[in-house]
Amino acid sequence: MSELRDAAMTSKAWPFEEARAVLKRYEKAPPEKGYVLFETGYGPSGLPHIGTFGEVLRTTMIRRAFETISDIPTRLICFSDDLDGMRKVPGNVPNQEMLKANEQKPLTSVPDPFEEFESFGHHNNAMLRRFLDTFGFEYEFYSATEFYKSGQFDEVLKRAVDKYEDIMKVMLKSLRDERASTYSIFLPIHPETGRVLYVPMKSVNKDDYTITFDDEDGKEWTLPVTGGNVKLQWKPDFGARWAALGVDFEMYGKDHSTNTPIYDRICEILGMKAPEHFTYELFLDANGEKISKSKGNGISIDEWLTYASTESLSYFMFLKPKTAKRLHFDIIPKMVDEYHQQLRAYPTQDIAGQLANPVYHIHNGNVPESKMVVPFSMLLNLASVSAAEDKDQLWGFIQRYAPEATPEGNPDMDQAAGFAVRYYNDFVKPTKKFRLPTDQERGALENLVAALRDEKVALEAIAKKNADAGNADEALPTVDWQDEEFLQSIVFAIGKNHGFEPLRAWFSCLYEVLLGAEQGPRFGGFIALYGIEESIQLIEDGLAGKLVG
Template identity: 25%
Template sequence: MSSSPENIIGKGTWIDKIAYTIIEREKKLGRSTANIKVESGLGASGIPHIGSMGDAVRAYGISLALKNLGYSSELIAFSDDLDGLRKVPAGLPKWLENHICKPVSTIPDPYGDCHDSYGQHMSSLLLEGLDSAGIKYTFRSGTQTYKSGILTEQTHKILLNSKLIGDKIAESTGQQKYLKFLPYFPICEKCSRLYVANSIDYLENERAVTYSCTGNTIGKKLIQGCGHSGQVKIDSGNGKLAWKVEFAARWQAFDIKFEAFGKDIMDSVRINDWISDEVLKFSHPLHAKYEMFLDKGGKKISKSAGNVLTPQMWLKYGSPESLLLLLYKRISGTRHVGIDDIPLLMDEYDLFEDIFYGKISEPNDSKRLKMNGVYEYINHLRPAADDSSSIHIPYRILIQQANLFNNQIQDSELLLNAIFDRLKKYRLVKAEDIKKKDLINKITLATSWVREFSDSTGGEGEAEGGRADEKVEMSSIQKEVISEIGNQLSSLASNVAKKRDNSKTPDEDLAQEVQTIIFNNAKGNNLQPKEIFKLLYKILINTEKGPRLGNYIVDLGIDNVVKVIEKRI
């Protein structure tokens, strides 16, 4: 059933619904909608991962939706590079232990001298990912924000109300720390560390905090202070607000109207909302809660745990569009994500594109509307007028072809030409398509995948295109037929190998024998041959159609194909 046009907001996605809610809320609050700012916080204490990028990408999508609805909007990407290093992330040098609790903007770059500091290096990795995906943003450094005095007035008001805030934090979360100390972390002028220097009093007239470097518990570990006592002015940049109060200060200072958050910081967001409303008298931004990305083992993707999937890792094997599809499809629900999702998302993006341009029909109006909307956001609301330049070849086909030639051809250009010649043989491309940049890029990504994940046997494991052991859904009779086809193909390969010394079966004859095995097994079990061919395409290349199957199976190597069939049924 079609949705009535009047019920459709913007492009019909979750992104548009949030943007519309922001606009209506701002109007109700009586605030200006001249430039609606949204924010994303960038952690700078560890290697940025897909989840970190997801926060910024989704905020950018909402900024785009606001523009689509007729409003000026801007994404503020705030890097907390004045944060202290609480723990050395897995894989980084041990000498960083000497810098625990120091602001990451003052710690040397652990990767050499390519950046001025640890914090700048980590921030740049995420910004690089955003740039690669075409995300537009205004960057704000926490260190520079504090040094320039942008948060001074907010810090002043918060510290004047520190007793009220400490009581509220204790009441809401049970945390007693801010009943004793101020929610402000000075940088000790003697040992240059945050967190270990505890704020004691706020000197209102001097706008300064007194402190004593007596130590603190960081991640269940007691970190000793140096014993120094001193004071720091709040406009000096030599200290920062605690997370429990800093969000609110940023929201007012930057006039933020939307920021999403993960459920792991829900308590902090709740306290910051109250501070924003009651202490700073700035109605807190609209929020959207998102679930965390988990690795394939079900563990939270974490900088310190070392199971980080970075934007750079993804973009080594997948297109920016495939990454944006992962992040824009939905905001709610926990998702397990890994490198082996890339082939599926590469092909899914092609499906979205085909539906958008009408090459594939989607009968469900609501589903088609949402898919088309997501496609437009992936393309920054500027999709091409047509898809004449696009060539959709299943990613698994490219991986399989790259895998066949990988051990034989080391030169990248020769490998590209060999794969392209095969695609021409299968009539998937025309001679002039070799000039198309998108196709070259896609083949290059598949080649990178194979060179990273292929094993020496050529054809097993991840090199088959990701999730090689994922089962294909089929009925019991279909499974029996596919299994028997696998057995007969194995026998065929064995017989051909025995005859190799005396005679050589032409590939075309061998391909016809493969076609016959498939056809006869389908007919012999009262099944339509096209039904079984579709299943085999699904098993081999994760789509329902492709090159002539007999030729393709011979080219891949019948033994290799049998192994894939065994894994996937």
């Protein structure tokens, strides 16, 4: 354990770097509350998107890294800002007119448009929790509605009244003059309409902790700030929540970064040390636009899990959190294959390399063995050429390529085969576009067929390639029709011998003529998996124009 801890204290993996920053807060004495508190926030104004999941996953990775370097107990709170007023109606939910009639009410007072839960806020909270539970996160769920109404926030709200002028000074510096003239950190909830009001305060009363204001119709009201009658504006709410809970760490998107000094200062005014924070870059959709709960663009968690494993999504989330990344369906195959590459690399690495490997953080150090004997990208091509409708069809090819593999003994392979068929039919098949070969390509393809039928032709092609490169004395490979390296050497040699410059033009021919795609697999490996006779038939179909339809 001490070797692991020592290595973790110098690891450059970002979860350990952030964990060390949290530990430094308590280098003189442990926390009085008895634990280190990690928090993530969620605004349930729309259905949870994958970025929300990413916050909890990344925070959990930092929490686990902290537990590696420290014996201080930890907690993780997922806090839902469900007392916020619904400022606009999300476009991706039903019952739009009903929602429109409930604008400005707290999300937990807006009827559920899906008619399944007590409110829209309760519905979105349930969706978030279901998503998080799918991944086995250990967290405590906090609802802002309950937090305000139960009195847990009362002491900090009273402190906000006592420090009202100081907090207002912080806020007014960040506001335009027009908004500053009517701004208050307190948002009353109208006793009759239930709407969250954005109105100026006539007075903030320190003697009885109430606020006095006129509503939109000019009627004066006085309400206590406690008991859920009043909520804080979102920026003061951030800092006040940190103070009320004693938060030690929270991460959020880059769009919050300019507000960090405001959050910190309000937390300090309310008597607590500001937490450590980590700002991540935003996710982008296929068009390079920020993904949004209200727009419903990008990929949902459920959509990713329709085509790939939970671990592949976790792998995507680990990579370069401070770099903006496209979050679209076309990245899924790459993430699956890279995840398994890292699994295979893990046992070969020293402890420093293992701590830097994403799979260490995905599996909290209990890293499984990869049972993926065929890459996911290759499965997609196999599904394509075999017109597979279910994973059982793929297993016939897989077991010929790797006879020892079975659905029971290779569950990740079995799962990936099912995902590959689904992904192929939904995304690859609709975009396939075959073409006829050019004269140069036709000659090369005919040569490839001859080489796959006759080892003498195959070895002659390799020998010619060697001679042309000035390596006539180089030993020829051993003939093994199941060896993908031998098959790749044939494909490579024929491309060279037929004058493809650059050589990638030859591989583009193979992909476009035979697979109907712009990119494809290492072709020797594809032939080994698909089979010699099947590959010959595929090439002959391409030459005869049967694939173009």
